Amino acid sequence: MTTPEGLNTKALKRLCSELGITAFKMSFEGTVGAPDWLLMRRGKHILIELKARKNGKLSRPQERxxxxxxxxxxxxxxxxxxxxxxxxxxxxxxxxxxxxxxxx
Structure with a gap:
C-alpha cells in the first residue's frame, strides 16, 4: 500500500482502530460512484470517498x-x-x- 490512496487507506484504518470506530469498505452492487468507506461510532455515521492526491476530482457518477x-x-x-x-x-x-x- 505505497500508492497515495493506499497510504490514505492505511491512515484511515489506523485512526479507526485507535478511536474505536467501525469501518467498512463499501460497494453498491451494480452502482457506480459509491463512496469508499462507511464509518460508524455510537449511533453516528459518515461516508468517506478517498482520493489519491490533493484536489483529486470526483467523477460525474461520484458527484451524482x-x-x-x-x-x-x-x-x-x-x-x-x-x-x-x-x-x-x-x-x-x-x-x-x-x-x-x-x-x-
Missing amino acids: MIDRLIDDGGFEVFVCDSPESIKSAINRGLFGGVNVTEDL
Missing part, C-alpha cells in the same frame, strides 16, 4: 451519488485526500467537531 446520498439519505459525505483531511472528517462527523485526533 454523493448528492443523492446527502439529499435523499441524509448522509454526511466527506471527500478526503490526506491523513489530515481524514482526521478532520472523523472529528467533525463522528465527534461533533471535537479534535480527538490531535495526538494521533
